[in-house]
Amino acid sequence: MAITASMVKELRDTTGAGMMDAKKALTETDGDMEAAVDWLRTKGLAKAAKKSGRTAAxxxxxxxxxxxxxxxxxxxxxxxxxxxxxxxxxxxxxxxxxxxxxxxxxxxxxxxxxxxxxxxxxxxxxxxxxxxxxxxxxxxxxxxxxxxxxxxxxxxxxxxxxxxxxxxxxxxxxxxxxxxxxxxxxxxxxxxxxxDADTLEKERQVQIDIARESGKPEQVIEKMIEGRMKKYLSEIxxxxxxxxxxxxxxxxxxxxxxxxxxxxxxxxxVGEGIEKKVENFAEEVAKTAKG
Missing domain, CATH: 3.30.479.20 (Elongation factor Ts, dimerisation domain)
Incomplete structure (x- = not known):
């Protein structure tokens, strides 16, 4: 049986397997979609691909x-x-x-x-x-x-x-x-x-905004910023x-x-900078009940 691109796409969408793995599975099973899914599962390929959307932090x-x-x-x-x-x-x-x-x-x-x-x-x-x-x-x-x-x-x-x-x-x-x-x-x-220059400039702008909120004269603000930036650099x-x-x-x-x-x-x-998805089980149950 000829393996078409649409068949490969359907199997990929179903299992999350890679294109070449999906094509090989269909070839091995003569285009039988269900058998191809099972073939991928026995090889561990569908299982591995399905996990790829979950956060690893x-x-x-x-x-x-x-x-x-x-x-x-x-x-x-x-x-x-x-x-x-x-x-x-x-x-x-x-x-x-x-x-x-x-x-x-x-x-x-x-x-x-x-x-x-x-x-x-x-x-x-x-x-x-x-x-x-x-x-x-x-x-x-x-x-x-x-x-x-x-x-x-x-x-x-x-x-x-x-x-x-x-x-x-x-x-x-x-x-x-x-x-x-x-x-x-x-x-x-x-x-x-x-x-990092961008980090430094961002902090300087924050300190300028804070200092100006004080309502003090500009020349005093300049000295305040200089002192605060020196302290900031000593900390980081x-x-x-x-x-x-x-x-x-x-x-x-x-x-x-x-x-x-x-x-x-x-x-x-480990996990630095990765946004972890926090599930609220009570909210999920409430949404399901309303639906």
Whole structure:
């Protein structure tokens, strides 16, 4: 039986399977739509695709360091429970190892992992574990010394927050303290020069609006804004923040005492920036009753 484009589309709409998988299923079942659905289900392809619309905002961040390079990778799942699954953890650790050899998350997804691409490996895991999963992002860091730190670790080298810090001079013990600080305080940038220009301008405009509400003269407002922006930068830049290990010093001052220069950092937190859909069961029941 000839397999038409409309048949492939119908099967894709029904199962959420990919175009080539849908076409193969129809070919294998001689165009029998119901049999094709079953074929996709037995291969785990329909199940995996159906999960793809669900929000994956949990999961793990894995960190790995080799020589003067470190990598952090976020792999998401739908529930926190999966993050505790040994098979999921093993897969995430393997993905982090593969990430050491690539530069972007797109390259990572396409990279080989035990004979299959990372993306295919994750798709196969979706079918087995039964939750939507995705390799969301990765970041690399290089430097004279690179250390990693995981907060709220679920297993070796992976947890809810993964941090990399690179330093020049000093020792690894100090760099590790800085990594712990980054995990706890979440600075926006290393120093003033690295603060995003749009972020800076947005904050300045907010401070201008606040200051003008006071009704004070323009020259006074200018000084107010200057002082508030200086305080703002001290709060969001790593080297100017009060060091959690010794709040009497800034991180930059502590680095100087340790004979170190902090050259960079990476911080990935699971689900950061993902909008989680919150279901209100009572409202859903009320809507259904009215309908």
């Amino acid at each position: 949990e999961g793990l961040v894995a960190v790995s360091v080799s020589g003067n390079k470190g990598v952090a990778v976020e792999v998401n799942s739908e529930t926190d429970f999966v993050g505790k699954n040994a098979d999921f953890q093993k897969m995430v650790a393997g993905i982090a190892d593969v990430a050491m050899g690539v530069d972007t998350v797109e390259d990572l997804k396409a990279a080989d992992m035990n004979g299959k691409s990372v993306e295919q490996t994750v798709t196969d895991a979706v079918a087995v574990i039964g939750e939507n999963m995705s390799v969301r992002r990765m970041a690399t860091l290089e430097g004279e010394t690179v250390v990693s730190y995981v907060h709220n670790a679920a297993a070796e080298g992976m947890g809810k927050i993964g941090v990399l810090v690179s330093t020049k001079g000093g020792d690894e013990a100090f760099a590790k303290q800085v990594a712990m600080h980054v995990a706890a305080v979440n600075p926006a940038a290393l120093n003033e020069a690295e603060v 830049t790593l080297v100017n923040q009060a060091f959690v290990v010794n709040p009497d010093l800034t991180v930059g001052e502590a680095a100087k005492e340790a004979g170190a220069e902090i050259t960079g950092f990476v911080r990935l937190e």
